[in-house]
Amino acid sequence: MLQKLMLSCLCLTFNWAYSQSLTTLPSGGNKRATVSEQVGLTDITIHYSRPAVKGREGRIWGQLVYEGFGDLGFGNSKGAPWRAGANENTTISFSNPVTIEGQPLAAGTYGFFIAYKPDECTLVFSKNHSSWGSYYYDATEDALRVKVKPQSLDQSVERLQYIFSNQTESAATISLSWEKLSIPFKVETNYVNDQLNIFRQELRTEKGFAWQGWQQAAQWCLQHNTNLEQALLWSDSATGKSFGGDQQFVTWSNRSQILEKLGKSNEAAQAIEKGLAFAGMNDMHQYARSLLQQKKTKEAIAIYKANFKKFPGTYTTLMGMARAASAEGDYKTALKYAQQALPLVTEINIRNSMLGIIEKLKAGKDIN
Missing domain, CATH: 1.25.40.10 (Tetratricopeptide repeat domain)
Structure with a gap:
């Protein structure tokens, strides 16, 4: 009995020690990044991880980034959109209410996902921003979905990035760019x-x-x-x-x-x-x-x-x-x-x- 108790304590100690992993670079070399801009008087911040093409030209969109909503074989979601980055959830925060492609969205932090298709992408802003990737995506937690047109790029972008462009006093275009594709969406504020x-x-x-x-x-x-x-x-x-x-x-x-x-x-x-x-x-x-x-x-x-x-x-x-x-x-x-x-x-x-x-x-x- 004593031996079993000691073995049980030893296992707990080992498991605890193993869980306290040391700090290293993100898995897969996917660099963590944050981009933030003020549009009007609204602070917009995106936290994401940046995967690289790594010689996979022509095999990113529609393959590595699957089309539509897929079963990832893990977690409880059977129809998950792409996580719009790598590793943890991509999140986007708005300090004031905004409109995305003309549709209203309240101030707050959202999990950001994309259901990719060659002719039309569905952007998903989820009230759940703390889950890992999209393995536990739940459509009932959607705050907003909008559809946008992807655009081809002349030059390949090695590491996925989000950029702000076409800025005015109260609006901007945010674009996810990776390999030879850009997915832009317009954000407007009530300045x-x-x-x-x-x-x-x-x-x-x-x-x-x-x-x-x-x-x-x-x-x-x-x-x-x-x-x-x-x-x-x-x-x-x-x-x-x-x-x-x-x-x-x-x-x-x-x-x-x-x-x-x-x-x-x-x-x-x-x-x-x-x-x-x-x-x-x-x-x-x-x-x-x-x-x-x-x-x-x-x-x-x-x-x-x-x-x-x-x-x-x-x-x-x-x-x-x-x-x-x-x-x-x-x-x-x-x-x-x-x-x-x-x-x-x-x-x-x-x-x-x-x-x-x-x-x-x-x-x-x-x-x-």
């Missing part, structure tokens, strides 16, 4: 919604105790022409006395533009009037230029003249007067101001640009 949510969260922190944060949020909405009613409320805080934004030209200018887009022209005019009291030379110059772009010539000329009166004899205000005269069609007066501004320029590119402006005025052409 505007994600950004607005971040603003709402951060303005409740210490970042909401200064006018700059409220101004940034309101200005972003103006630039993207979205959420303007909320932007106006954020502008209330940006121009409020509590944080000093009531004495900043930029906050009033931004508020004026929001009001204008909301069709509140009278309030917009009142807001910019308040802001001009705090405007610096460059503020006034850029505001006048924006008025010219909006074809508000009379208002622009008035600002150029006020700026010249406040900051006489500078390059900026002399050029402002040149633009004002040119807008009125008085090219002779415009030329006079431009020639006065020229000696004040030292930077070679600006000087060359000024010489071009002077030539245009001599030819009787508008410089605006």
Whole structure:
């Protein structure tokens, strides 16, 4: 009895020791890899293992990577897709909700599989991301399936890789490439919604105790022409006395533009009037230029003249007067101001640009 007990303990000890294997390279030389990109404000991360072709050109797709859903002869899955890599599960994570090929997918981490076919591949995003490979794949755990077209490659890719391409402000294409085949799929994020949510969260922190944060949020909405009613409320805080934004030209200018887009022209005019009291030379110059772009010539000329009166004899205000005269069609007066501004320029590119402006005025052409 004692001998049996000792033998049993010895076996347990041996099994425990054997299970504590030392660290080595991944089996089969399949390199572990991680690729991560931010698309919009969404972090996308893929963890996978990279098998190599190893001289098996022409025997990867449809052979090593079997077609469709197969019985791997191990585990409890009788219809398993390819693991989209080697060894452990390939996983893909999204920090915010996304759409894959136009279909919605919640934020989270997913096991990523591919059912390969020469003309059409099925991408599978599984709620189970912790199993080994696809031996225990269960279709009832699918969060999303989408179909995409594989694409042929001119050059062979030795080791399987995932790459991000065709990136925009809110979207990207992710492609699995191996041997002479690429399987791409488009990921889109709701960048505007994600950004607005971040603003709402951060303005409740210490970042909401200064006018700059409220101004940034309101200005972003103006630039993207979205959420303007909320932007106006954020502008209330940006121009409020509590944080000093009531004495900043930029906050009033931004508020004026929001009001204008909301069709509140009278309030917009009142807001910019308040802001001009705090405007610096460059503020006034850029505001006048924006008025010219909006074809508000009379208002622009008035600002150029006020700026010249406040900051006489500078390059900026002399050029402002040149633009004002040119807008009125008085090219002779415009030329006079431009020639006065020229000696004040030292930077070679600006000087060359000024010489071009002077030539245009001599030819009787508008410089605006």
